Amino acid sequence: MSDEVQTLAVLIRDLRKHRGLTLDELAGKVKRSLGFLSQVERGLSRPTVADLTAISEALHVPTTYFYQAGQPRPLDWVTRPGERRTIYYAEGISDVLVSPTLNGGFSMLESHLAPGASSGEGHLNDSSEQGGFVLEGELTLWREGHAEAVTLRRNDSFQLPPHNQFRYANLTDQTTRVLWVFR
Known part of the structure; x- marks a missing residue:
């Protein structure tokens, strides 16, 4: 999988652990299987938009949280x-x-x-x-x-x-x- 998929996987896994949730608990909150979420956290599967929205709600962050790993830019108010x-x-x-x-x-x-x-x-x-x-x-x-x-x-x-x-x-x-x- 691509670097973007791996970065998303790490962000989800780290935030879930920071919130003190098991993979099984998160799966219950987002109504997806444990196996599917395990694959997402390992970068083997991509979530749908609905999946990532449900994950962000269950982890109490806006969906845009998962975009925060961007590169530094010369002008912080402009993006190219x-x-x-x-x-x-x-x-x-x-x-x-x-x-x-x-x-x-x-x-x-x-x-x-x-x-x-x-x-x-x-x-x-x-x-x-x-x-x-x-x-x-x-x-x-x-x-x-x-x-x-x-x-x-x-x-x-x-x-x-x-x-x-x-x-x-x-x-x-x-x-x-x-x-x-x-x-």
Whole structure:
């Protein structure tokens, strides 16, 4: 596996141990198997977006915590493409941290969704308020309590309150790019 996957694995394992949780306890909190979480912590499997969101909630950190291992930059208020951290998820999604810092009032990610990619089967329940702007392609969103999915296209945007349960996918045969803002 890549260095990014190994870095994520170490961050999850170290934080879990710091919180005093066993792998089995964390598996129960995120409703995943012990074997799957063991593979994630060893860098053998990639979590979905829904998995990492559940892990971050169970460990009481924002999902952006897992981007903190970036390289130092000459200007701490500017970030350039070669200086950004990327997390590669299962299901064909990668997130690039485009925010120069995680210490401000919001964070920005650029998500790349391969054709058919999804955030996972379960709904995300993130403690952050978040919104998105579709840069390219189409993004389909499902919100808990809403009967129908909404498909957003280039230049469409959305905003969701904290703990709003949802999931998303790229149901097309083209790549989708979304700029996410978390607060």
